[in-house]
Amino acid sequence: MPRYIVSRLGVAVIMAVLATLVIFLIANTVPGDPALAQLGDLAASNPEFLKAFRAKWALDLPLWERYFIFLKALLHGDLGISIASQRPVLDDIAAYAPATIELATAGFLLSIIIGIPLGVIAAVRRDSWVDHVARLISLLGVSSPTFWLAFIVLAIFYGELQIAPGTGRLDPIAFPPPDVTGLYLIDSIIAGDWATFRDALAHLVLPSMVLAAATLGLITRTTRASVLECMNQDYVKVARAKGLTERYIVVRHILPNALIPVVTLGGLAYANLLTGAVMTETIFSWPGLGRYTFRSAAALDFPAIMGITLAVAVTYLVINLLIDISYALLDPRVVR
């Protein structure tokens, strides 16, 4: 087992370094000129100014030298300085990450808590109305564009019914709780500030619902298919022949086996939520990594784009590693 983990870890590290090369090449070999994108029209028309700007950000050096500078800084834990915010990229990422983690985790929990039971019931009561409703929900969830769903729930629950708060993490006039973890829900509990806790929770409801929609569909469908597959296995027939109750068979015999593919998919879905909340965060003015990514991309802020992409690739690799390990733990056949 330790050997398995170490070899997986080694592959992950190599992939992460290669990922920096890919993103560096994309950032530096495309026609968009960061100097022109950053400076205003007036400043860009002044050649002196342009030259100084390029020299400042090392944009005038050859490609491989710039990659070397980037790698060297990376080894010192330095992702460079964002051109747009003028702050170290690592600080920016650290500042925006908690909001995304809070949102993604809420959305993920929501889709797991609804999706797995729904998938199990749909499989056990195959072709009943529960099954049909589950299929409809998951198809609608997978097929809805996130950015549109976000607009619709805002228009209905905030605009029309006025039972949900608007965009952002807190009321515009409220103060965030004292910073411990950066997760407002946890920080407000630590501070014992229940008004802020309620406010943060209320602001979390709509965006996490929107995020959960697509994931919910995937998890329900995978759970259903996987449970159906297990229901025909011999050990289930044996359990039934022994006269065990249907409930016991489902919970103790089918579920542990059926959930293995769900773990893989769930892990990937969580990675996607952590990194792919671009649309949801943009619409809900959620100050997280997704919105930061979008802003950096729109401004061609390459140090920031590279930093984020690297952070995202590492998150992906780590979660994949965790999936593989949990897979090995759940199913001893994986490691001989």
Next chain:
Amino acid sequence: MTSLESGAPLTVALPAPIWRRTLRRYGLPGVGLAIIIAWVLVAILAPYLTGYPPDLVDVAKRLQPPSWTHWLGTDLLGRDVFTRLLFGARISLFTGIVVVLVAAVFGTLVGGIAAYARGKTEEIIMRVTDLVLCFPPIILALAIAAALGIGATNTIIAMLVVWWPKFARLARSMIIVQRSQEYVEAAVVVGLKPSRILLRHIMPNSVGPLIVLVTLDVGNAIITFAGLSFLGLGVVPPTPEWGSMVSEGRELIEQWWVAAFPGLAILSIVLGFNFLGDGVRDWLDPKSRRR
């Protein structure tokens, strides 16, 4: 057993009537196909289905709610939402299908070469696909599209870069399975060229799952393109496109019709491809058929 002991007549469940079985087998895929055909017709016939040009600005009539003259209302610049919706079908269908088809052909070829060449070539190709797959698609596409600049062509290129690896992986695994089959060995013994064996013998036998992935994936591609447009990257502004139409209406919660209808259009077409894809899977792979 109990029924025999109690002497009651043995009852056998009758098969469901034919119309019900037909509906179960062809119902949803049929609906999906109908939706897709309807949108294709709309895309082709768009100018004949509406009395307004898509770019006609009439500021005096801005933000009118749906009515008999403007079926789905008007947007910020007084343009007819219904008209722009019809014309938007062209871009969405075109980009969705082009991205998936080009990615499928390219990815399958690359995956096929990898599976057939084995050794170093295979290793290098598969590591490259791993590399692309370790980025979340939307982030990588966003970075590339932003770097290339706004425009449909650039966005399609960005999407292609992130789209082909999954096809390469699927094709490789399919072909590895086929390669050890006897008919391939026979073809090798007969002395055919590897390229001919790959294209004429192996490909036709492994094409089923690829077709399923292609059908299911068009919806995905349409959503992603609309999303990139929503973020301001997909099309240059006056072009009618569903994602950018939602984006234009996203602040207008009171005037919900500006954003709501284009989003419904995306939802319907993606549902169509998902329905059809499920049906194609059942048809090509009876083992996975819902029991």
